[in-house]
Amino acid sequence: TQLLEQSPQFLSIQEGENLTVYCNSSSVFSSLQWYRQEPGEGPVLLVTVVTGGEVKKLKRLTFQFGDARKDSSLHITAAQPGDTGLYLCAGVRRTGTASKLTFGTGTRLQVTL
Amino acid sequence: NAGVTQTPKFQVLKTGQSMTLQCAQDMNHEYMSWYRQDPGMGLRLIHYSVGAGITDQGEVPNGYNVSRSTTEDFPLRLLSAAPSQTSVYFCASSYSYSYYTGELFFGEGSRLTVL
Numbered sequence: 001t002q003l004l005e006q007s008p009q010f011l012s013i014q015e016g017e018n019l020t021v022y023c024n025s026s027s028v029f030s031s032l033q034w035y036r037q038e039p040g041e042g043p044v045l046l047v048t049v050v051t052g053g054e055v056k057k058l059k060r061l062t063f064q065f066g067d068a069r070k071d072s073s074l075h076i077t078a079a080q081p082g083d084t085g086l087y088l089c090a091g092v093r094r095t096g097t098a099s100k101l102t103f104g105t106g107t108r109l110q111v112t113l
Numbered sequence: 114n115a116g117v118t119q120t121p122k123f124q125v126l127k128t129g130q131s132m133t134l135q136c137a138q139d140m141n142h143e144y145m146s147w148y149r150q151d152p153g154m155g156l157r158l159i160h161y162s163v164g165a166g167i168t169d170q171g172e173v174p175n176g177y178n179v180s181r182s183t184t185e186d187f188p189l190r191l192l193s194a195a196p197s198q199t200s201v202y203f204c205a206s207s208y209s210y211s212y213y214t215g216e217l218f219f220g221e222g223s224r225l226t227v228l
Contacts, residue, residue, distance in 0.1 A: 009153065035217075042117070042203050042219025043156070088155060090217075100171075101217065103148075103155035 003027050004091055004104035012110045013079055021074040021107045023089035030092050030099065032065055032072045037086040079111045115139050119204050119220035126194040126227045134189040134223050136204030142218070144207040145187040146171070147179065149200040150222070156203065162187055194227045201225070 004025045013019055023032070031050040035043035047056050049065035049072065056063045060083075062075040072089055089104040120135045138145065146161035148171075158171030162181040176198060178190040187206075191198060201224050205217040 004155070006155075033217075040221065042205070042221055043217075044219070045216045048216075090156075100158065100161075103157070105153060105155045 003102045004089060006087075006089060006104040006107045008107060009105065010108050010110075012112070015080055015111055015113050016078050017111075019076050019079060019109070021076075021087055021109075023072045023074075023104050025070050025091060027091065027093070028069050030069075030094050032069070033090045033092065033101070034063055034072070034074055035088045035090060037088060038084075043086075043088055076109075079109075081111050081113060084109060084111050117204055117206055117218050117220040119202075119223050121223060122221065123224050124226070126191075126225065128194060128196060128227060130194050132191050132194065134191075134202055134204075134225075136187045136189065136220060137185050138187075138204075138206040138218070139185065140206065140208070140218065141184060142206035142208050143184070144209065145181065146205050146217075147177070147187070147189045148203045148205060149173065149198075150203060151200050159189065159202075191225075194225075196227045199225060199227045 007022045033048045034046045036046055037043040047063045052067045052069045054065045060077045064073050087107045090101045092099050117138045143164050147159040148156040150156050157173050159177050160171055160179040162168045165181050165184050168179050181187050201222045203222050204220045207215050207217050
């Protein structure tokens with residue numbers, strides 16, 4: 001069962017456009033992380049949001065954690081070709097032995113000139 | 114710094130063969146894990162370890178074994194490869210097993226094809 005659904009699955013836009021990626025779940029998470037993965041490489045952490053309603057900005061990227069800590073969004077302003085990649089959200093839940101990450105289905109973004 | 118190192122990067126197996134994917138980290142991380150990545154399904158946890166001698170199952174453990182004899186190494190063994198195990202495998206580590214704000218560091222991945 002996939003706990004985290006991302007939308008859209010694919011996104012192809014031109015340089016300068018804005019976009020929003022959504023990460024939705026019916027489960028509550030302790031925190032939520034966003035990773036970016038480029039071809040042939042492993043994912044790299046962009047940000048972690050912890051508090052319901054929290055907003056974090058990383059240059060042109062804005063991340064928001066839902067008030068109920070069940071969903072998150074990633075907004076990119078004025079996209080650039082360097083933003084191209086696979087974006088993965090990951091919900092963190094505390095368990096008895098370790099905190100576990102559940103990854104979303106992924107959003108593949110292509111930004112063209 | 115090497116970070117998380119996985120070998121091999123590519124491997125082709127025949128159905129029924131066994132093999133081991135190697136993972137090593139040089140950051141003295143407590144937590145290590147193995148994920149598989151398949152199109153449209155994100156990353157799914159196979160097995161994880163919170164320290165040397167301690168391992169546990171993730172979401173999709175069937176057909177895989179792990180052990181953690183040292184802090185640095187966390188090999189993943191495929192016992193009898195099946196076409197359904199064709200995937201890209203990632204090893205990841207983190208400083209603390211009890212993290213909830215920490216960062217997972219990933220290797221570059223191992224692409225496995227089972228014929």
